[in-house]
Amino acid sequence: MMPKSNPADPNEINVEDLLRLKRSEKPDSAFWDQFDRELHQRMLQTLVKKEPWYLQLWRGCSGRLPQATALATAALVATVLAVRPALLGTLQFSDRAAGTVLASAAQQDALTLADLPQEVTDAADYQIDAIFVSDALSVAQDAGYERDFGMDVIQVAVNDTADYSADSALARAAFGQTGMASLVF
Amino acid sequence: MATTSSVSEAFAPAKDAPLSERDKYWIVVQKVQAGQVGAFDALVQKYREHIFSVLYNMTGNREDASDLTQETFIKAFQAIGRFRGKSAFYTWLYRIGINTTMSFLKKNSRRRFINYETINEEVATAEIIERLTAKNRTEKGVLVRELQEKLNESLQKLSLKHRTVVILHEIEGLEHAEIAEITQTSVGTVRSRLHYAKQQLQAELKDYLR
Numbered sequence: 001m002m003p004k005s006n007p008a009d010p011n012e013i014n015v016e017d018l019l020r021l022k023r024s025e026k027p028d029s030a031f032w033d034q035f036d037r038e039l040h041q042r043m044l045q046t047l048v049k050k051e052p053w054y055l056q057l058w059r060g061c062s063g064r065l066p067q068a069t070a071l072a073t074a075a076l077v078a079t080v081l082a083v084r085p086a087l088l089g090t091l092q093f094s095d096r097a098a099g100t101v102l103a104s105a106a107q108q109d110a111l112t113l114a115d116l117p118q119e120v121t122d123a124a125d126y127q128i129d130a131i132f133v134s135d136a137l138s139v140a141q142d143a144g145y146e147r148d149f150g151m152d153v154i155q156v157a158v159n160d161t162a163d164y165s166a167d168s169a170l171a172r173a174a175f176g177q178t179g180m181a182s183l184v185f
Numbered sequence: 186m187a188t189t190s191s192v193s194e195a196f197a198p199a200k201d202a203p204l205s206e207r208d209k210y211w212i213v214v215q216k217v218q219a220g221q222v223g224a225f226d227a228l229v230q231k232y233r234e235h236i237f238s239v240l241y242n243m244t245g246n247r248e249d250a251s252d253l254t255q256e257t258f259i260k261a262f263q264a265i266g267r268f269r270g271k272s273a274f275y276t277w278l279y280r281i282g283i284n285t286t287m288s289f290l291k292k293n294s295r296r297r298f299i300n301y302e303t304i305n306e307e308v309a310t311a312e313i314i315e316r317l318t319a320k321n322r323t324e325k326g327v328l329v330r331e332l333q334e335k336l337n338e339s340l341q342k343l344s345l346k347h348r349t350v351v352i353l354h355e356i357e358g359l360e361h362a363e364i365a366e367i368t369q370t371s372v373g374t375v376r377s378r379l380h381y382a383k384q385q386l387q388a389e390l391k392d393y394l395r
Contacts, residue, residue, distance in 0.1 A: 046262070
C-alpha cells in the first residue's frame, strides 16, 4: 500500500515529485531546427504518391515489358530454328573431335609402349577410338588379378575385367593402363 | 519552418469573440483541411515538444523518439482531412503518437537500447535535488545523473500500458478523463493502472523516497 503524501511535511519526497523531474529532460534548439528540416523533407516525400503494389503489378503485366519479353522470346525461337541444322552439325563435329583427341592420345600411348620390350607389345590389344590398355605388362609380370571394366569407363579391348579404381601412376603401371582414362573423366 | 508571425496568423480567429484553446486549434485544423497546408506548421510548433516528451519516455531513446514524433505528424497530416473534431486535436494527435510508438516497440522489443535526453539546468536547482543531495551526501551532478538513469530504468520496467498512463498523468499533467480518451479506455481503468504503476515505481525508487 503506497503511503499517502503528507502535505504538512515539506521534506517528504514521493514518486510524483521524482517523475516531475523528467519534465526537465528536453532537447535544445539545435535539435528542433534539425527536427523541422527533417519533418519538412519527409512531408514533401509523402506528397509523391506511390501506387499500391497490386496496381504496379497490373501495370507491369499490361505494359511495355511483357511486349518486349514476348518479342525477345519470339526472336530467340526463330534464332534456334534457324541455326538448328548448324547446331546439329557442330555436335557431330564434336564427336569427331573427341575421337581425334583420343586417337592422338593413343598415338602418345603407342610411343610409350614402343619403349617396352618386343614380347610385351606383341601381346597388347588396341582399339582405334579408345584409350589403349595394355595388359602386356601385367601378363609379363603374371600379376594374376582380375580387372573389371565398369559401364561408365571408356571401353577398352583387352581383358574385360580391368579395374580402374586405383588411379595412381604406380597402379596404372601395374595394371598396364595408360592412365589417360582419368584425364578424360 | 513556421515563424512567430505565421503561427499568430494561423490562430487569428474570424470573429473577436474569445475562444477556448480547443476552439483555437480547431480553427487551425479547419484551415489545413481547407488547403492552407502551411497552417499545419502551427500545429507542429505547438505540439512537437509534448509529443516528443511522451514518446521519449515511452521508448527511453532520444533518436527513436525523434523519428516517431516525425512519423506522428506525418500520419496526422495525411489523415487530417478525416478529423471531424469530435475530440480535441491534441487528444487525436497523442493517440496517433502512442499507437505508432506501441507498434514500434512491439516490433523492436529485442533490439532496444537506452539513449537519454539531456537534462535541463533547472533540474539542478530544484528543491527536491537539494533535499536529496543533503540526504545522500552526494555531489549534485552525480545525483542528478544517477536519478535520471534510475527513473528511466524504472519506467522501462513497467508494461507499455502502465508506462503510458504514468507518463501522460505525472509528466504531461493530463487529467484522467483526457487519458481515457487518448487510450480509449475508461476512467476507472486509467486510475487502476496509475495506482499499480506508482506502486511499482515506489518499490524501484525507494532509495530516493522518504
